Amino acid sequence: MSDPALLLAVAATFFLAGLVKGVTGMGLPTVAMGALGALLSPVAAAALLVVPSLVTNVWQLFDGPRLAPLLARLWPMMAAIALGTLAGTSLLARGSTGLTTAALGIALIAYAAYSLLARQIRVPPRHEAWLAPVIGLTTGAVTGGTGVFVIPAVPYLQALGLAKDDLVQALGLSFTVSTLALGAGLALRGAYPLGEAMLSGLAIVPALLGMRAGQMVRGRISQTAFRRWFLVGLLLLGVHMLAGALR
Template sequence: MIELSTWLVSAIATTFFLAGVVKGVTGMGLPTVAMGALGALLSPITAANLLILPSLMTNVWQLLAGPAFRPLLLRLWPMMLAIGIGTILGTALLARGDTVLSTAMLGGALVVYAGYTLIARPFAVPARVEAWLSPPIGMITGVVTVCTGVFVMPAVPYLQALGLEKEDLIQALGLSFTVSTMTLAAGLLWRGALEADNLLLSALAIVPALAGMWAGQVIRRLVSPATFRLWFLIGLLFLGAELALRPFL
């Protein structure tokens, strides 16, 4: 259980509002922003607890709003199953409370994601390798998710490389994020690291997260998404670098 103060509650609410804004503008990024900011205030395991309900609600909506749930599930189930297995394997590290290592891993995951998205050229995964490549990608995603609370690596660039149509890609991301959130919660519960008090605070965080999503949709109509995305990734890169280097400073 964390000791709450007016300042900390305000900081958590502000974090989820800003994370919601990013998701509203770009369609993703709520866990990344939330874990990046909360990682500077709380232990990674506590931050992961707070992330569960706002992330689950927004991602389930994104999943169910798409046009092709069943075909995507039939295509991607090996990757989703591997995410679950990777999560189970990774919970041992997170549940130990090794905040130095997990904070550095979180920072590294943010740097890799932001750096990759900023400079990498798009690539395509041939259909002939998808069947055997999906499980290891899912496994790695599960381990990274449970150790850092960040769902994006390497699942997001991999799904982008499958050549899905726009709406199918958005739904596939919703599927991956939903599975990651649910298995993270299950892993924390299995390890005895899921605290009821933190879940209550997580439920309250749904409100600023949804408000931020609404604000983000408004901003999306006023500001170029490409410009917003550029500065968001630059900020994320610096934040991740600070978290990765913190244990060594």
């Protein structure tokens, strides 16, 4: 990747993706995969986002006050995400992402539209013990197949009724596990282009700058406004994924 125009496009993509992530706590891989998909193969794009995604997710994970309680509550889901992702990377390694990405986009649009127009979905605490591993395995399979960590982990975590900062920290935990498992799965299948992986380090700076700008915006909005914009962000991500898959 020696073309200056391509390098500039990658930097701009990761700044925008970091900005979205800073505000909503998510969206970096979705935005990055969508934009880079027009420039690179799905495997190369996934390899390029692993390092900046990991760095921003770890930052998000530790930028909160309740890591220990969240780990104690969510570890079954995290373990299942890792297993599902490792098993699902064969699809991404083969480049078979169009149908799954379109389905994900539709699911995101439906969930976000319903939550914006109707009552918030809630998961009763008594159902977490069996539902968390199911959500984790499904999220892992989707991550392995598309390189995107959103469905169904994000709607599930939001349905737990977590406070604004707790939700963002929980998303950081989920995305960190997904990123590590995705990188490991691609490497195990020999589908991790070393050149792209090394260049992905260059995307860290614009991603962190965008994320910091987004965090400043998030700190100025209320819990109600955060929920509304969070769901709007999900809706837009779904539209973006569906449009990209249908091109």
